[in-house]
Amino acid sequence: MRPALAxxxxxxxxxWGAPPPLALLTRRGVCxxxxxxxxxxxxxxxxxxxxxxxxxxxxxxAADWPSLTRALCRSVAGGACSPAVYRGALYEGGVAALAAxxxxxxxxxxxxxxxxxxxxxxxSRAHAEAAFLAGxxxxxxxxxxLDDPRxxxxxxxxxxxxxxxxxxxxxxxxxxxxxxxxxxERAHLAHRHHLLAMVTRGLAAAFPGVPLFTRGAxxxxxLAEMAADDAAARVxxxxxxxxxxxxxxxxxxxxxxxxxxxxxxxGLAAAAYAVPARVERMLRPPRPVSDTAFGLxxxxxxxxxxxxxxxxxxxxx
Amino acid sequence: xxxxxxxxxxxxxxVRGFGELEAVVMDxxxxxxxxxxxxxxxxELRAERAIAYTTVMSTMDNLHRKGxxxxxxxGKAYRYTAVASREEYSARLMREAMAGAGDTEAxxxxxxxxxxxxxxxxxxxxxxxxxRDRPS
Numbered sequence: 115m116r117p118a119l120a121x122x123x124x125x126x127x128x129x130w131g132a133p134p135p136l137a138l139l140t141r142r143g144v145c146x147x148x149x150x151x152x153x154x155x156x157x158x159x160x161x162x163x164x165x166x167x168x169x170x171x172x173x174x175x176a177a178d179w180p181s182l183t184r185a186l187c188r189s190v191a192g193g194a195c196s197p198a199v200y201r202g203a204l205y206e207g208g209v210a211a212l213a214a215x216x217x218x219x220x221x222x223x224x225x226x227x228x229x230x231x232x233x234x235x236x237x238s239r240a241h242a243e244a245a246f247l248a249g250x251x252x253x254x255x256x257x258x259x260l261d262d263p264r265x266x267x268x269x270x271x272x273x274x275x276x277x278x279x280x281x282x283x284x285x286x287x288x289x290x291x292x293x294x295x296x297x298x299e300r301a302h303l304a305h306r307h308h309l310l311a312m313v314t315r316g317l318a319a320a321f322p323g324v325p326l327f328t329r330g331a332x333x334x335x336x337l338a339e340m341a342a343d344d345a346a347a348r349v350x351x352x353x354x355x356x357x358x359x360x361x362x363x364x365x366x367x368x369x370x371x372x373x374x375x376x377x378x379x380x381g382l383a384a385a386a387y388a389v390p391a392r393v394e395r396m397l398r399p400p401r402p403v404s405d406t407a408f409g410l411x412x413x414x415x416x417x418x419x420x421x422x423x424x425x426x427x428x429x430x431x
Numbered sequence: 432x433x434x435x436x437x438x439x440x441x442x443x444x445x446v447r448g449f450g451e452l453e454a455v456v457m458d459x460x461x462x463x464x465x466x467x468x469x470x471x472x473x474x475e476l477r478a479e480r481a482i483a484y485t486t487v488m489s490t491m492d493n494l495h496r497k498g499x500x501x502x503x504x505x506g507k508a509y510r511y512t513a514v515a516s517r518e519e520y521s522a523r524l525m526r527e528a529m530a531g532a533g534d535t536e537a538x539x540x541x542x543x544x545x546x547x548x549x550x551x552x553x554x555x556x557x558x559x560x561x562x563r564d565r566p567s
Contacts, residue, residue: 230536237537241527247457247499259551260521267542268528276448280525295542302540311538338540348544360561362543363554372562389543390553 115174115209117430121167125160128419132156136415143340143395145409150337152412153330154310155419157317160326163423165400168220170427171213175206177426182206185359234312235271242272255296259284265362269299271308271363286367291358294350298358301345307338336388336395343392352396359393373397452490457499461517466503466510 136156140149182202189195249258257277265283270276276301279292287295302308314331321327346355353373361368459472473487491511494500502509515523528539546554 172475234536236540237527238539241537241539243450243497243526244524246522247454248517248524251454260524261518262521262525264525264529265543266525266528268539269526270537270539278524278528298542299540307540308538311540314537335540339544342540359543360554360558363546363551364558366558368558369562389546389550390557393554393557 115171118167118170118174120426120430121170121423124422125167127164128156128163128319128422129160129307129324132419133325133329133333138331139408139412139415140333140337143337143391144405145412146337146340146344148409148416150184150310150334150341152416152419153334153337154314155416156326157314157330159419159423161317163426164220166423166427168213168216171209171216175210175213178202178206178209223320227316230319231312231316234315236306238270238312239272242270242276245270245276245278249276252279252284257296257299265365267295267299267362269302269308271303271312275303275308277303278352282365283362285359286365287358288367288370290350290354290370291361291368294346294354294358295362296350298342298346298355301342302338304340305338305345310334310338333353338394339388339392341364343396347396356393356396359389359396363389363393446488453485453494453499456487456490456494457513457517460500460511460513466512468505468508468510470508492521 136153138151140146140152143149175220185199185202189199234326245258245260249260251257252259255277257279259279259281262280263282264280264281265286268278270278277296279295283295284292311331311334314327314334317327318331343355343359346358350358354370356373357368357370360373455476456472459475460467469484469488469491471492473484474483476482476487489510491500495502495511499513499514501514502511527537528541529545
């Protein structure tokens with residue numbers, strides 16, 4: 115019983131307690147990919163701890179069952195049931211009921227997860243396929259263009275995955291900015307971000323009201339955007355990524371000269387919003403020392419989150 | 432990938448897989464506007480690329496099965512028409528793409544996510560500041 119309690123306690127503590135500090139650590143998107151990994155490790159750790167806890171409940175029931183039945187038989191045969199036997203039976207019955215309840219809850223969560231991800235996969239594939247048929251190929255890029263005056267660019271998972279641009283987006287992007295957008299979307303696909311989005315949204319649907327999963331899905335999406343921005347910046351340079359973000363975000367062409375040089379830091383007051391925060395992040399000059407410290411802290415958190423459940427199971431079991 | 436990413440680099444370099452051919456067929460059907468038989472489309476495509484009649488037939492049959500083409504029996508042959516225009520499909524896709532993340536279940540990653548008025552104003556202000564500070 116003790117390992118089950120410890121594991122369940124750990125799962126609950128991380129599921130409710132981890133989101134605020136994790137959000138704080140990953141807020142600015144320093145080392146976006148490590149931050150992404152930390153959120154995912156927390157989620158995986160909670161799921162592993164929950165499964166191990168259920169398993170440990172069943173093990174308790176199975177281990178105590180023979181001695182309980184022996185005691186029951188003896189007391190029935192002797193015609194006298196001692197209070198100790200009653201208490202033992204009550205306890206065992208309780209643990210068995212708890213195990214059954216936990217299993218039922220897990221099965222329900224699994225069903226919700228499966229339904230959500232299956233629908234998401236089907237809808238995504240249908241969307242990608244329709245985009246390939248209804249869109250016009252943009253020569254040499256693998257992307258397709260849909261006629262719509264609103265500027266938009268996105269990728270959607272499918273067989274194959276599609277990168278979709280609107281004619282409105284093409285109208286406001288110059289060629290280097292278009293290359294940055296494509297590099298951003300290709301990074302999503304190359305790093306399987308659509309898979310992460312599907313899994314984390316599935317988990318959010320499976321465990322409604324659990325902050326690690328509900329808030330985590332949004333945070334993972336946010337960090338994936340930042341990781342893709344980094345990939346695009348490696349190809350096109352940060353100013354071009356910023357120009358592309360501003361062009362699509364505001365629907366106006368942004369001359370390259372506007373963001374050609376690093377911008378004096380601060381004063382954008384944008385960190386509260388997702389898209390402006392990405393712009394500010396791209397404009398922020400790197401700070402090697404504090405960035406490295408952030409990265410190390412995140413890596414440490416990541417390691418603890420990933421290792422804790424199995425250590426807990428090993429030491430209490 | 433059966434995508435057009437390879438196919439589009441060399442125009443007219445042939446057909447790579449059914450996905451590409453499906454797109455080509457839909458292009459032609461939309462361009463013609465009216466009903467078209469497999470034979471008519473095959474004759475049109477054969478002029479530009481090496482292609483078999485049965486390939487065109489099965490592609491159009493696929494598109495019918497997927498709900499993109501409607502068909503009527505006309506004598507021995509089927510006459511195919513597009514179920515909806517390219518613009519209608521585009522509009523449908525954009526509706527799904529522009530819906531908030533909660534409303535659609537398709538997994539899309541937008542380069543710039545949907546913004547509320549406040550976010551859009553902030554972004555606008557950032558752009559104004561950048562262009563003002565750096566007159567070109």
